[in-house]
Amino acid sequence: MPELPEVETTRRGIATIMPGRVLRRFNVHEARMRWPVPEHLAQTISGHVVQSCERRGKYLLINFRHGTQIVHLGMSGSLRSTPLDGDRRKHDHAEWLFDDARFLLHDPRRFGAILWHPAADGPVSAHPLLARLGIEPFDPAFTGDYLHSHLQGKTVAIKQALLAGNIVVGAGNIYASEALFRSGIDPRTRAGTLSRPRCGRLAQAIRDTLGDALESGGSTLRDYVNATGAPGAYFELHAAVYEKQGKPCPACATPIRRIVQGQRATYFCPRCQRR
Structure with a gap:
């Protein structure tokens, strides 16, 4: 399973490209993951600017003004940059398309997740998947x-x-x-x-x-x-x-x-x- 270093390495990779760019299209090719991808998520975030890319535990947080996309890589998943005109592989279940960049979520076992936390529901840290997580290991308070x-x-x-x-x-x-x-x-x-x-x-x-x-x-x-x-x-x-x-x-x-x-x-x- 991808652990914190793998997820943080992924976050650093997407954080060099996604923030400040308009997400032209978010495509869901397979919604049946650990939890179903929300039905209207593509319409909810397509056309909006990514504000930042953060991480909490093993969850990637892709922040928009109106909410946060919560992404988990599951047991064997990865989120990688691919050429705009590259082929989509089997088990590439979701796709983030920008003007000059493209990311695909690859998850053979479909144990990962792509969820949505609206800003109207309060801080994403209160989401049930995040609320009970312990302190981050690099937090100065972890002594x-x-x-x-x-x-x-x-x-x-x-x-x-x-x-x-x-x-x-x-x-x-x-x-x-x-x-x-x-x-x-x-x-x-x-x-x-x-x-x-x-x-x-x-x-x-x-x-x-x-x-x-x-x-x-x-x-x-x-x-x-x-x-x-x-x-x-x-x-x-x-x-x-x-x-x-x-x-x-x-x-x-x-x-x-x-x-x-x-x-x-x-x-x-x-x-x-x-x-």
């Missing part, structure tokens, strides 16, 4: 103290607490495994038992892991491409533990272990990462 206070009383494993997304967004399955390795924390540790100093190390590791991923453009998907069509290569080059089962830990050479938590694979070093 060890913040993390420690929000983990108090939680008996779930720290990896599960991070994946929930209601404390901090962006620490998806792969990035959580990597951040826990960097901070030396066993992923099975009960979240509420982490000390304030360990929370400080974990908060920094989350920022560093996601920051490194952003520098390389992602990727949590083997076939992920960003808004310009370029592939991501982060984990091919830099993963320390993810999908490294049985290989030597880069710090101590102990074989990396794989366990399953909440039906998700977790990788860690049993020597470097302590409960």
Whole structure:
């Protein structure tokens, strides 16, 4: 699934082109996605100027004066720039056409979403999909103290607490495994038992892991491409533990272990990462 670095990389790509331009046509080629694309969305936004392109968690927010288009890339989707006269591929379900630019949403599994939040309904942050999201990892308020206070009383494993997304967004399955390795924390540790100093190390590791991923453009998907069509290569080059089962830990050479938590694979070093 495209995670925060992939979505942010996509946002940066579309943000260099869309804002300030008139969306000449928005075409829906397949409305049957995770939730149906609103029936009149094409008429609602075609002919209007894109004001800005933002992100909240893993949601892209394409802002117009009269509302916000909320886009989710689903399990394997991408939003990419294509030539104006290029062919539309199978699974290209939606199309943004400008005078000199064209973007296509590609989503083979149709687990993504394209929704509309009218400005009359209040700030987009109040939308049900966004209202319960945790803090952004690069927000200055995301500190060890913040993390420690929000983990108090939680008996779930720290990896599960991070994946929930209601404390901090962006620490998806792969990035959580990597951040826990960097901070030396066993992923099975009960979240509420982490000390304030360990929370400080974990908060920094989350920022560093996601920051490194952003520098390389992602990727949590083997076939992920960003808004310009370029592939991501982060984990091919830099993963320390993810999908490294049985290989030597880069710090101590102990074989990396794989366990399953909440039906998700977790990788860690049993020597470097302590409960």
